[in-house]
Amino acid sequence: MKLNRIALSLVLALCATLAATGCKSKHTIPVTNVPHPAMTGPATPENFNTRPINPSDNTPTVTPTPPQYTGGPIDTSTNWDPRQMIQDKEKLAAYTVHFKYDSAVVEDTEQADVAAVAEALKSNGDAKLLIEGHCDERGTEEYNRSLGERRALALREALAKAEVTADRIRTISYGKDQPVDPGHDEAAWAKNRRGVFIWCTPKPAVQ
Amino acid sequence: MKKIDSIITGLLLAVLTVSSNTLFAQGNNLIMTETIKVGLTPPIPVYIEGFSGEAAQVLGFDLFVQGFKPVGSPEAAQYVIKGSNAGNITGSLTDNASKTVLFSRSYNGASERRQAHAFADDIMGAVHNGSKPIGGTKIAYKSQSPSGIGEIYVSDFDGYDPHQVTSDGSIVAKPAWVPGRMALYYTSYARSNPDIFYHSLSSGERRIVAGYSGLNTSAAVSPDGSKVAMILSKMGSPNVWVCNADGSDLKRLTKGIEDSSPCWSPNGEWICFAAKINSRRVLAKVPAGGGEVQRVPTPGVANPTEPDWSPDGKWIAFTVQMGDFSICVMSADGTIAPVVVGSGQNPSWSPNSRTLTYNHGPMGHQTVAVLDAFTRQTRDCRHASGSNSQPAWAR
Numbered sequence: 001m002k003l004n005r006i007a008l009s010l011v012l013a014l015c016a017t018l019a020a021t022g023c024k025s026k027h028t029i030p031v032t033n034v035p036h037p038a039m040t041g042p043a044t045p046e047n048f049n050t051r052p053i054n055p056s057d058n059t060p061t062v063t064p065t066p067p068q069y070t071g072g073p074i075d076t077s078t079n080w081d082p083r084q085m086i087q088d089k090e091k092l093a094a095y096t097v098h099f100k101y102d103s104a105v106v107e108d109t110e111q112a113d114v115a116a117v118a119e120a121l122k123s124n125g126d127a128k129l130l131i132e133g134h135c136d137e138r139g140t141e142e143y144n145r146s147l148g149e150r151r152a153l154a155l156r157e158a159l160a161k162a163e164v165t166a167d168r169i170r171t172i173s174y175g176k177d178q179p180v181d182p183g184h185d186e187a188a189w190a191k192n193r194r195g196v197f198i199w200c201t202p203k204p205a206v207q
Numbered sequence: 208m209k210k211i212d213s214i215i216t217g218l219l220l221a222v223l224t225v226s227s228n229t230l231f232a233q234g235n236n237l238i239m240t241e242t243i244k245v246g247l248t249p250p251i252p253v254y255i256e257g258f259s260g261e262a263a264q265v266l267g268f269d270l271f272v273q274g275f276k277p278v279g280s281p282e283a284a285q286y287v288i289k290g291s292n293a294g295n296i297t298g299s300l301t302d303n304a305s306k307t308v309l310f311s312r313s314y315n316g317a318s319e320r321r322q323a324h325a326f327a328d329d330i331m332g333a334v335h336n337g338s339k340p341i342g343g344t345k346i347a348y349k350s351q352s353p354s355g356i357g358e359i360y361v362s363d364f365d366g367y368d369p370h371q372v373t374s375d376g377s378i379v380a381k382p383a384w385v386p387g388r389m390a391l392y393y394t395s396y397a398r399s400n401p402d403i404f405y406h407s408l409s410s411g412e413r414r415i416v417a418g419y420s421g422l423n424t425s426a427a428v429s430p431d432g433s434k435v436a437m438i439l440s441k442m443g444s445p446n447v448w449v450c451n452a453d454g455s456d457l458k459r460l461t462k463g464i465e466d467s468s469p470c471w472s473p474n475g476e477w478i479c480f481a482a483k484i485n486s487r488r489v490l491a492k493v494p495a496g497g498g499e500v501q502r503v504p505t506p507g508v509a510n511p512t513e514p515d516w517s518p519d520g521k522w523i524a525f526t527v528q529m530g531d532f533s534i535c536v537m538s539a540d541g542t543i544a545p546v547v548v549g550s551g552q553n554p555s556w557s558p559n560s561r562t563l564t565y566n567h568g569p570m571g572h573q574t575v576a577v578l579d580a581f582t583r584q585t586r587d588c589r590h591a592s593g594s595n596s597q598p599a600w601a602r
Contacts, residue, residue, distance in 0.1 A: 083399050104465070137570045140526050140552050141597060142381055142425050143481060143488075143512045145401070146438060146445040146467040149422040153443060171421050171440070172400060177355040177378050184570060 082130045082170055085200035092117055092197035097155060099193040102139065104150040106158045114155065117197050118162035124201075129164075131155050132196040133173045134180070136189035141175055148173035155195045245522070245536045246546040248581040250276035251334065254284035254303075262292035262323040268365055269327035269342055271584050272562050272577040288330060296322040300330050309333045320367065331559070339518070339558035346555075346564050347372070347382035347391055348575050348598040350591055357593075359393050361408065364557065364564065364600065366575060366588030372406065373397075383426045384601040385452075392416065392426035392435060403437055405452070416454040421445075427469045427478075428452070434495065436460075436469040436478045447480050449495060460493050461500055468513045471495070472539070473520045479503060481512040481525075490514050490525060508535055508545045513553055517560040518602055524554035524563055524580065534565055536580045549578045549585055558602040564588075566596040 095113035097106060106114060121127055133152030135144035152171035160166050181188035253275045258266055266288070267277060281287050281303065290298025296319065299311035310333055314322035324342030331338045344364045351357030357379045362369040373379055375397035382393040389408040394401050398415075403423045406413035417423040421440035428435055432452060439448045442459065447469045450457040460478065469480040475495060482491040482500070488510045490503040503523070505511045510528040516539060517524070524536045527545070532552045537545040551567030561581050566573040573596040578585040588598075 139528065140468075140512045140532065142438075142467045145380065145422065145424055146440075146465050149440045149445050150465045153421070153440060157443075173422050173440075174355070174378065175380075177351075182353075182571075 079167070080128055080170070080200075082128075082172075082198075082200055084203065085128060086203055087130065088199040088201070089196075091199040092120065095197055097195040098190065099151055099195070101136070101189070101193065102147070104147060104154045106154050111158075114158045115162060118159050118164050120199070121159070121164050121168065126202055127168075128200040129159070129169045130198040130200055131169060131171045132178075132198065133171065134178060134192055134194050134196065135176045136192040137176045137179065137184070138189065139176070141177075145173050145175035148175045151193075151195050155197075244546075245538075245543065245580055246548040246583050248274065250274050250582045250584060251286065252276055252278040252284045253286045253288055254278055254281040255288045256281075257289050257291045257298075258296075258323075259292060261319050262296055265320050265323035265365070266327055268577075268586055269324060270330065272579050272586055273327075273331050273338075273341070273559065274561065274579045274582045274584065275330075276582075276584070286330075286334065290326070292319060292323070296326055298326050300333055320363075324363075339560070341557045341559050341562060344558060345384075345601040346575070346588075346598045347384060347393075347601070348566075348595055349379050349382065349393075350593045350595045351379075352593050353571060359391065359395075359406075360591075360595075361391075362588075364577065364588075365586075366590050369591060372408065381425050381597050382599050383428055384599055385428050385432050386430055386602060388432065392428060394424040394426070403435075405454075416452075417448075417450070417457075425468050427471055429471050429495070430473050430475050434475075436471065436480075436495070438467055438469065447478060447493065449478070458497060460495075460497055461491075463491075463500070470515050472516050473518050477516075479514045479516055479523060481514065488512060488528075490523075504541060505535070505537065506544050508533075508547070511535070511545075515555050515563075517556045518558055519560040521560065522556070522580070524548075524556060526552045526554065532567075534563065534578065534580075548580045548583050551576065551578075553597050554578075555598055555600045556602070557600045564598040564600050566598060568594075 095116050097110040097113050121129060131152040133148035135148050149171060152173060156166060156169045156171060179192040181191045251274060255277055278284050284303050287301040287303050295313055295315045297313040300309045302309055312329060314325055328340035328342040341364060345361055346364050347359060347361045349357045350360050355378055356376055359372040359379050359382050360369050361372055373395060375395050377396040380394040382391050384391060391406045393404055395404055401422055401424050402415050403417040403426045404413050405416045417437060417439060419439055419441040422445050423439055425438045426435050434449055435452060436447060436449045438445050444464055446459060446466050447461040448457060448459050463482045465483040467481045469478045471478055477492045478495050479492045482489055490505055490511045491500050492503050493500045508527040511525045514523050514525040521539060522536050523539050524534060527533050527535050533547045534549040534551050534554045535545040536548050537543055551565040554563045554565045556563055561579060563578045563580055565578060566575050568574045571594050573594045574587050575590055575595045575598045576585055576587045
């Protein structure tokens, strides 16, 4: 408490001094001979505190990386790997589903495509499905990566309603990284907001 | 009589205002942080003399993106910076009002660039007491070709000295630094799936931290480096999850329809992220240990995403989409409403809690840049060809 008071009075005193000197220099004294700081050009090195800069403080060594990696949690939710399958991008290309702007709702107009994909899966027990979710270029990169995933998952849910078991389906979001039309207008965007079905079948056993 | 009274009162007030301003300027920035208006702070005029070439470029860049503005004569300057880069860098900082030399110093070792960065740090530290230096800091970012294939890079914060980190030849995304260490987390589609990798830049070792089915992206490391927040969709929707630095002890934090871009509060207690509630994009936060999701209001702006919490805890920067993309800053406690400070996306705070890195430009041709949120002064970083985005500032 006492300290506070002392601090306050010091601050007030400082205020008063500043106000007073401010007035003086502006109004009462015509010329104030302020001693100019000695340094007018580059100072001589002996006047300086030297601060050594160790290159290792700032310069990282980035080790070039081979494209390998190790470990990683094992995913048990789906027990198949699309990379181990034959991926047919043409078979279901006609059933590509399109979405409204910023939406992951599978519209009524798209239900026939979903039904056709469900039928194909139900009549081919060995086949699996990879669903790609894509976005138009509006929206930020990571927002679109989530939106693209949500679109692929919405299609998986729609297929599950048509009695395709979810573990036959994997999803992958490309966000806005893989547009089918590079244009920057609504016509291009409408094509790019899509879910793509990739037909996956087992590779023939090696003889 | 009344009139005279009010005139006198007015004069007194004017005098008080002037003297308190003087006090603020003299005592400098212990008080300044309280009076700062994000996006509206006038730059500090400085006169720089005696430097040439790379030293002048570095000094000019570093000071500009921390709220200084070069002026053409010493008379117009609040501070005068004099020195030389003949041989090593020497320099001094003078308060032009009091003609006091605040410091004089010479630098040796490393390169002229690094010496100039260090001098700029010392100037910033002398003017803004306690400002965290940024001159020696790094950014990580993705550089992408039109095909969508990209790689992660690391460079000085101004874009110089770039190093390619990945060579996967796949889509990559969202690099994030481990605080205080030369190590990154990022997303790579190397395994034909968006997986989160940990990558030590000193040893080159890397491993998958999250490779679940569906989306694994947007890693954000806790301030103490022990935890990682991220977006996973393994349970049927893209949500915020948290795990240990090595990927163990995985825990789901949110259950909304579509979440993205988690970031940590500097005290490690909260994770702020972009969510979708009632079909609207909003910001939200959740306790890092699990708990109730709370809205983070962003009054006056629409479609907020990509939040980043400043290291001093005071600010949250984020991207809004209202036609084009803009960078907004608001106070983390909600007392200062969002202010648009620039045009672009992906803001990431520097250690000084005022300068941001971000990317901007036409679709597919993004440029990484640096922005002072207080004065809105911005400069592009030096960058390679391709589209460069998602910069993350090491801190």
